[in-house]
Amino acid sequence: SKILVLPGDGIGPEIVAEAVKVLEAAQQKFGLEIELDQALVGGAAVDAENDPLPESTLTKARAADAILFGSIGGPKWDAIERDKRPERGLLRLRSALGLFANLRPAILFPQLADASSLKPEVVSGLDILIVRELTGGIYFGQPRGIKEENGERVGFNTYVYTESEMRRIARVAFELAMQRDKRVLSVDKANVLEVTELWKEVVTEEAKAYPEIELSHMYVDNAAMQLVRAPKQFDVIVTGNLFGDILSDEAAMLTGSIGMLPSASLDENRKGLYEPCHGSAPDIAGQGIANPLATIMSLAMLMRYSLQRGDVADAIEKAVEAVLDQGLRTADIYTEGTRKVGTEEMGSAVARALA
C-alpha cells in the first residue's frame, strides 16, 4: 500500500516522524508492504511554492491509499490572503479527495483520567465516536464572501446540504454504530434551520435500513450541554461539518487529553486522511516536547480503516497503552509520580513496545 506523509507546520514534522518510526516497527513485525512518500502542505508549502496545497502534493495524495497528516498553520501565515492560508490547503484536500466522513473518537485513557477537568465518575470509561460530515455544509456552501451593500460591508455564507450528502454520512454512522453499542444520536437545529430540518428527516428515513439501531435526535445547543452534564450517555454522534467541528472538540476536551486523540477522514472507498485532533502548537514547535501519541493513534486508525488491518491497529493501540502503563508522559499529560519524556523518547518507546 502507498502511504503519503504530510508533516505540515509547527509540531507536525516532529510528531509525524515518531508515527513513521512506529509505522516502520509495524512493517517489520507484520511484514507489511508499504511504500512511503512525503510532500509539503500548509504553511510549509506556502513558503516553498506559494500554495498551501501544491499540485504535486495533490497528485501524490490522489495516488496514495492513505495519508498520514501532521498539523498546519501558525502565526507566520495569519496575515496572508485568504486563499493562501494553511487551513485552505487542508480544506481543499478534504474536498478534492472526497473525504466526507470524519471519525473523531473521544476516549478516556484510564491512565490519564486525572487530566480531565470533569469529575472522574462523569468521564471514566468515556467512549464516544463523533461522525462529522466533512466536505459539505457551511464550510463549502456557495454563495459566500464579503460584499458592499447600502454603504456598509456585509459578510455571508451558505449552509447547504443535499439529500444524498446527508444519506451517505448517516449510513457511515449507522455502519459504525453496528460495530459498537448500536445507538446513534443525530444533532441538528431543526427548530430554527431548515437545512437541519431536512437533515433530521433524511437521517430518520435512512435509519429504516438499520432496524437494530436506536436513533435519537438532539438540538445542537442541548448536545453541547449534555456533553458536559453526562457524556457517557452517548455512543455514536452524527452531525454536519460545523456542528461536528464544535462538538468533537468539546468532546475531545472532556477526556483532558487532546494530545492523545486521533481522527480519520474517509472517502466512499475507505481511502483516508489521518491526523491528530490537536493543532500545530507553534508555541512549542521545535522543542522536542510535543506529544506524538495522537498521531500514532491516527496511524492505528489508518491501519484499521484504509489498510483493513485491524490486527496491526490493535497492536499499535496496545503499545501506546503499554507505554502509558510504564508511566511515560510528555509534558502535556505529565502528573506527579510519572516520568516526563520528550517527543522522540515517547515515539521510540511505542515502537519498542510494538516490536
Next chain:
Amino acid sequence: SKILVLPGDGIGPEIVAEAVKVLEAAQQKFGLEIELDQALVGGAAVDAENDPLPESTLTKARAADAILFGSIGGPKWDAIERDKRPERGLLRLRSALGLFANLRPAILFPQLADASSLKPEVVSGLDILIVRELTGGIYFGQPRGIKEENGERVGFNTYVYTESEMRRIARVAFELAMQRDKRVLSVDKANVLEVTELWKEVVTEEAKAYPEIELSHMYVDNAAMQLVRAPKQFDVIVTGNLFGDILSDEAAMLTGSIGMLPSASLDENRKGLYEPCHGSAPDIAGQGIANPLATIMSLAMLMRYSLQRGDVADAIEKAVEAVLDQGLRTADIYTEGTRKVGTEEMGSAVARALA
C-alpha cells in the same frame, strides 16, 4: 413601568407565577409603580388563537417597558407546520422588538458547587457573561428553505451579518465589560467562514473606542474546548446568534445548575425580554416541582437593565442567596442534607426573604 408577563408553556406558568410573587414583594418594599399585564405566547397561543405570537400579544409587548417570559414548546406542538411552532413565536418576538443583545451570565452559586460535573477547582467562582447577537445571523438570514434540485431535496440557510449589526453588539459587550473585568473574547470561525472574518475585523475596529478593554479572539471550536478545560479564563464572551446559542448553553451547564440561570434580551433602549435559560420541561409540568429561581433571577435582571433599579435587583439576588443558605432546594438542585421544596414554597421563601 409596564411589565408584560408571558408565561408560555410547560412549567412556564408555574415558574412565572413565583417570579410575580417576588415582584409583588419588591413592589411593596421599594414602592415601585408597576402595571402588570399578561398575554399568550407559544403553544398556549397556538391552542387558543392558532398563532404562537398573536397580534394582541405583540401589541402589548410593544407597549411594555419589559417582558417577563416563562418558557415555550413541548411535544404537543412538535408536529405542526413550521410557522406555527412555539419557537417561531419567540423568534418573531425577538425580531419584532429588535432585542438584539442577549445577555447570558454563567455563574456558579457557591451553595450549589457540588452540582457541577466539573471538578470544584475548575469552576469555583465562575462568572462569565456571554453576549449573544440575537436578531441576525443564520437564525434570520435569507434565502432559506428546502428546495428540489437535480431530483433531490436540498436544504439551505444563510449566515449573514451587516457591519452595523456587528458594531452594535460589540459595543454592548464592551460597555458591559467596562463594568466587569474589562476583558472581551470575540468568538468566530474566521479561518473558514467569511462572515465571521468580517465579524473579527469589525469587532477589532470597534474596540479602538475602548482602550481599556483587553480584546482577544478565538475560533468557536477552540472556545467550546476552553470552556471545558479552563472556563475561569473568561470574562465577557461576544459572538453571533448560532455560536452564542451553543456556547451559552455549554457555559450554563458548567455551573451544574441550569435551573438557576437567567437571561436578558435587550433592544437599543434597554427595553428587554427576560427569561430563564432552561426550557419548558414538559415532563415535569404541572407537578409543582420546577425550579422558579432562574425566572426570579431573570426578574432581577429586568430590574437592573430595563427599570434601572440595580438596588432592587441586588435585593432579589440576595434573597435568592439567603434562601439557598437556608438549605431550600427544588428537586433539580437537591443534594443530601438540604431540604427539598416545591415550586410554590421556593417562590414564597424568596418573597419572604425579600420582604
